[in-house]
Amino acid sequence: MPAAAPASGLAPWAVDPARSRGRLHPEGDGGARSPYQRDRDRIIHSTAFRRLQYKTQVFIYHEGDAFRTRLTHSIEVAQIARSIARQLRLDEDLAEALALAHDLGHPPFGHAGEEALSGLMRPWGGFDHNAQSLKAVTTLEHRYSRFDGLNLTWETLEGLAKHNGPLRKPAAFIAEYDAMHPLDLTTHASAEAQAAAIADDIAYNNHDLDDGLRAGVFTLDEVAQLPLIGEALAAARAEAPADVSRGRLAAETIRRVINAMVIDVVAEARRRLDILKPRSADDIRNAGGPVVVFSARMTALNEETRSFLRERMYRHWRVNRTAGKTKRALQVVFALLHGGPDMLPPEWRARAGVPGSAATAAVVCDYIAGMTDRFALEEHRRLTDPNIPG
Structure with a gap:
């Protein structure tokens, strides 16, 4: 018997809000809002979401107001995810909720902060920002x-846990949570979660290119050597006035690259959907591979961009200096609080165990992961400078 079509003009393979698996803790009706609209709203009003304003991608907050933060990045990912979801007739609200929540678990100082916590937590299972995002919204x-x-719906939690694909060896917290509230970790996530994940890839590379150009770590002519960027730059120059500024030309180029990548994802997804012929959201979950992905050509072009950014931006000497300083600051804060949990604020001290224990390490990790760049630097000063009150 064919599956019933989802409501509101959604595709048969979309997640239907009327058939949500619900919340761990039952609640009353949400009125005019769908379950995923309520999830989105809860995420936006959360403390973790507000803190993204002062958590950075590559350049920390005092290096300039024009660079991306985790907050602006998440909003940009949500816009791209909604655009993809709309064209594929998916539930836009679920895709948006997942996009807005996907970075909630990131620690301060971007890549450097995650590397620091990963190393510090290695004796106790490591640190994974996806698991930390799930922990933020569930605990x-x-x-x-x-x-x-936040008592989010099953579909939103599922998407947060496995938007990058099935989890055969999940991080410790995801495994613990799944034992209590199963999220079907061995299947793919919904098409909406896949749309949010690919939107993150699109925004991530292009906005890091934009920030790198703004910071002067490379030039527009240098990135034009990348085929995907070069094609977009040539098209932008062809339509621009002769006296166009470099900044406007760079913005036009990035805009065209984003558009080309979205067009590619939608076309490739439609091609795969035509082959798979899914009749339900579960057909997407149980497919042999992801559906909302780049074409083979765009995957190769995107990897060239990633490689360029790794070499020219993420390993740039200015970025390395900042990364080294911020990693050391987090290492010092962790060591002091892990060895002296009595220095934790009362609400955190109540959760910690004895000095040096695994329980205390987990609490200190949660405490640090929730910090903004600014708060982490201030906490480091409070813990190390005798002239600053605790």
């Missing part, structure tokens, strides 16, 4: 009287 947020976390 660490304290905004409701009846439960910890």
Whole structure:
């Protein structure tokens, strides 16, 4: 018997809000809002989301106001995810909620912060920002009287846990949570989660290119050597006035690259959907591979861009200097609090164990992961400078 078509003009393979698997803690009806609209709104109003304003991608907050933060990045990912979801007749609200929540678990100082916590937590299972995002929305947020976390729908939690694909060896917290509230970790995520994941890839590379150009770590002529960027730059120059500024030309180029990548994803997804012929969201989950992905050509072009950014931006001497300083700051904060949990604020001290224990390491990790760049630097000063009150 054919699966019933989802409501509101959604495709048969879309996640249907009317058939949500619900929330871990049952709640009343949301009124005019769908379950995924409520999830999106809870994410936006969360403490973790607000903190993204002062968590950075590559350049930390005092290096300039024009660079991306985790907040602006998440908003840009949400815009791209909604665009892809709309063209594929998916639930836009679920895709948007996942895009807005995907970076909630990132620590301060971007890549450097994650590397620092990964190394510090290696004796106790390591650190994974995807697992930390799930932990933030299920455990660490304290905004409701009846439960910890945001009590998001199963579909949103599933997408957060496995938007990058099935998890055969999940991070410790994801495995623990799945044992209590199964998220079907061995299948693919919904098409909406896949749309959010590919939107992250699109935004990530292009906005790092934009920030790198703004910071002067490479030039527009240098990135034009990349075929994908070169094609977009040539098209932008052909339509621009002769006296166009370099900044406007760079913005036109990045805009065209983003558009080309979205067009590619939608075309490739439609091609795969035509072959798969899914009749339900579960057909997407149980498919042999992801559906919302780049074509083979765009995958290769995108990898060239990634390689360029790795060599010319993420390993740039200015970035390396900042990364080294911020990693050392987090290492010092972790060591002091892990060895002296009595220095933690009361609400965190109540959760910690004895000095040096695994329980205390987990609490200190959660505490640090929730910090903004600015707060982390201030905490380092409070813990190390005798002239600054605690």
